[in-house]
Amino acid sequence: MDLERYSKITNKNKREIVLLKGFPCKWGRCTFCDYIEDNDTHEEEMIKLNNEILKNVTGEFKQLEVINSGSCFELPEATLKEIKEVIQNKAIDTLYFESHWIYKNRLNEIRDFFSPTTVIFKTGIETFDDNFRNNILKKGIKLKTPYEAGDIFDSVCLMFGIEGQTKESIAYDIDCALKSFKRICINIYVENSTKFKRDEELIKWFKENYSYLEENPSVEILWNNTDFGVGGELNE
Ligand code: SF4
Structure with a gap:
């Protein structure tokens, strides 16, 4: 697959970012996700590729984001080293x-391994609408309260603009996320090989009403899933 795997995020929270290869996403059931097609099972090849990608990292911003179409726990051990x-x-x-929610009790393993480096854990809650998250998107994340995840993870990823979402649910999602997470990453849905369609009207409404959030550090x-400079079409 011809994907960009190294980039620099330079507009805010400057950091380098790498898209590495990992073993299959252990959850692997989210209905809107096709990037798990980048997962692999050939450990030696993954380690080699990841090694090549990591050679790009300069450390110029002192911050590095590592993603792998799954959770960091699915990266080969040699790559973590x-x-x-x-x-x-x-x-x-x-x-x-x-990291997906299924690893919520293991985050300290990674924090301890990389100590004293600060680890910022992101998790894809996508929406605080329990029905849409679990019955439509099949995220498998049952929250006792909308604020529970913010006590465990540092940053939340939200997904907006899928047909079936509403203005009310987006307003609720933003309210919950701002109240419970230190950082928020909002992904505007881009159609992929799954069945889900974009709701252009809803995205237009979001842009008109919530673009001011871009001023929030x-x-x-x-707005596009390649805005961080990594990823792209999953073409064989
Ligand atoms: S947890 Fe992430 S990588 Fe795994 S299926 Fe869901 S969205 Fe895709």
Whole structure:
């Protein structure tokens, strides 16, 4: 697959970002997701590719985000060790990782492994509308309260603009996210190979009413899923 795997995020929270390869997403059931097609099972090849990508990291912003179409727990152990080496060699002080809710009790394993580097854990809640999240998107995240996840993870990823979402649910999502998370990443849905369609009207409404969030240093909005400079079409 011809994907961009290294980039620099330079507009806010400046950091380098790498898209590495990992083993299959352990959850793997989210109905809107086709990027798990980038998952792999050939460990040696993954380690080699990840090594090549990590060679790009300069440490110029002291911050590095590592994503892998799954959770960081699905990266090969050798790759985790290489990330640690890069961090030490390039004096990186903050590392961003993603993890699904199923690993919520294991985050300290990663924090301990990379200590004293600060690890910012992102998780894709997508929406605080329980029905849409679990019955439509099949995220498998049952929250006792909308604020529970903010006590465990540092940053939340929300997904807006899928047909079936509403203005009310988006307003509620933003309210919950601002109240419970230090950081928010809003992904505007881009159609992929799954059945889900974009709701252009809803996206237009969001843009008109919530673009001001871009002024908030803790909120990032990806109008296109390649806005961080990594990823792209999953063409074989
Ligand atoms: S947890 Fe993430 S990578 Fe795995 S299926 Fe869901 S959206 Fe895709």
